[in-house]
Amino acid sequence: MPRRTSPPAEAADLLTADSDHLRPLAERMRPRALDEMVGQRRLLSAKSALRKGIESGHVHSMILWGPPGCGKTTLALLLAQYANAEFQAISAVLSGLPQVREVLAEAAARFAAGRRTVLFVDEVHRFNKVQQDAFLPHIERGTIIFIGATTENPSFELNSALLSRCRVHVMEAVSADDIAVALKRALLDGERGLGDRNLQVGDELLQLIATAADGDVRRGLTFLEIAADLAGEEGAITEATLEQVLADRTRRFDKGGEQFYDQISALHKSVRSSNPDAALYWLARMFDGGADPSYLARRLTRMAIEDIGLADPRALQMAIHAWDTYDRLGSPEGELALAQLTIYLATTAKSNAAYAAFNAARADVREYGTQEVPLHIRNAPTRLMKQLGYGKGYQYDHDVDGGIALDQTGFPDAMGERVYYEPVERGLEIRLKEKLDALRAAREAARGRR
Incomplete structure (x- = not known):
């Protein structure tokens, strides 16, 4: 099949120019060819496999993964048009299994008649396993x-x-510069856009709209359309106009999705890397996106335990105090307590030695199973227990020289002595390491004398 540089003229049912100006600007300006798409340079470059496949009409089933407004629906429409296939769309939010079966039956009838169907499923992750499985035989x-x-x-x-059965294509948020290109195109297009309204808007203000769109082309075009309506007969979009349009806008954030976990990961790793500036940025991002401050307080407390540990025991105390302060003050005053805690956690000494030691001890519990407690450290509250040897040979540490019974073990006999906690040479653990190294050496020597 010859390579196509533009969609075939006969397949213009959903992507042709529309003079109905009642439709939103973002819908009217939806690209009608691959070259009209903004952003996605990596995915749709001239030499990319996906681009070559679309232009040749050789398309495959796929998952388009990306943030809102990056062009997923548009790319699906274009794919159908280049492939000269029927386009059908359903939403996993609005459709159930009966609707899915109906659409698949129509596609099967169309296939039998010699025409392919591109079935676009928006928000596909909202379908459960049974609903997702319904597509499998038809894809095959x-x-x-x-x-x-x-x-x-x-x-x-x-x-x-x-x-x-599908290839996953990752789509990226569109850059502000690329969104600005789409905005300028809408301003100049007299057929589908705002070109017939003679609007006056400077490049700096267009860039401001593009930045406020936060990677979402559709959002940027919506901002521009609202600004155009507010401009009135004069047709001048001013800074004062944009103050109204862009007031109280929100950034992209999903309280339960991958963005949420990516950002909490970034916060945690910035603290671990002793970068208070980056940690504050991610904390502010999560506050801005509506994350639950109590969740953030819990995670910061986890960092104080896992990544600071005994290198600075004050960190855990500060975390509890900051959490309590937020509970008492609420937002926004209490957020400052969590911000101060974040700075402290990022700047203080770090050690995961206690965290690693506990994990090592738990691993031994799983490996060795239910080991008996050695007789000498068992409790012996009754005469029978004493007669059975419970507590026999136990040395009361406070009664021996130095306050430590060096030749007395605390482990089950089958395990022997184990070393889990290995302090690092940072913060308070420097002194803990010095003491433990000397104590462990003395215990080893005492066991050698037995």
Whole structure:
């Protein structure tokens, strides 16, 4: 099949120019060819496999994974048009299994008549396993070219059977510069855009709209359309106009999705890397996105335990106090307590020695199973227990020289002595290490004399 540089003219049912100005600007300006798409340079470069496949009409079932407004729906529409296939779309939010079966039956009838169907499933991650499985035989037979769109990580949200039959393409948030290109195109387009309104807006203000769109082309075009309506007959979009349009805008954030866990990971790793500035940035991002401050307080307390540990025991105390302060003050005053805690955790000495020691001890519990407690350290509250040898030979540490019975073990006989806690040479653990190294050496010597 020859390479196509533009969609075939006969397949113009959903992407042709529309003079109905009642439709939103973002819908009217939806690209009608791959070259009109902004962003996605990596995915849609001239030499990319996906681009070559689309232009040749050789398309495959796929999952498009990316943030809102990055072009997932548009790419699916273009794919159908270049492939000269029927385009059908359903939303996993609005459709159930009966609707899915109906659409698949229509696609099967169309396939039998010699025409392919591109089935676009928006928010595909909202379908459960049974609903996702309904597509599998139709994908295998080629009845449909399946295109699922999701803002969530497919590895977590889609079942393995569906993923094995589809290629995952990662789409990125569109840069502000690329969104500005789309805005300028809308201003100049007299057929579908705002070109017939003679609007006046400077490049700096267009860039401000593009930045406020936060990677979402559709959002940027919506901002521009609202600003155009506010400009009135004069047609001048001013800074004062944009103050109204962009007031109280929100950044992209998903309280339960991958962005949420990516950002808490960034906060944790910035603290661990002793970078208070980066840690504060991610804390502020999560506050801005509406994360539960109590959740952040809990995670910061976890960092004080896992990553600071005994190198600075004050960190845990400060974490509890900051959490309590937030509970008492609420937002926004209490957020400052969590911010101060974040700075302290990032700047103080770090050690995961206690965390690693506990994990090593738990691993031994799993490996050695239920070991008997050595007789000499068993409790002996009754005469019978004493007669059975409970507590026999126990040395009361406070009664021996130095306050430590060096030749007395605390481990089950089958295990022998173990070393879990190995302090680092940072913070308070420098002194703990000095003491433990000397004590362990003395115990080893005492056991050698027995």
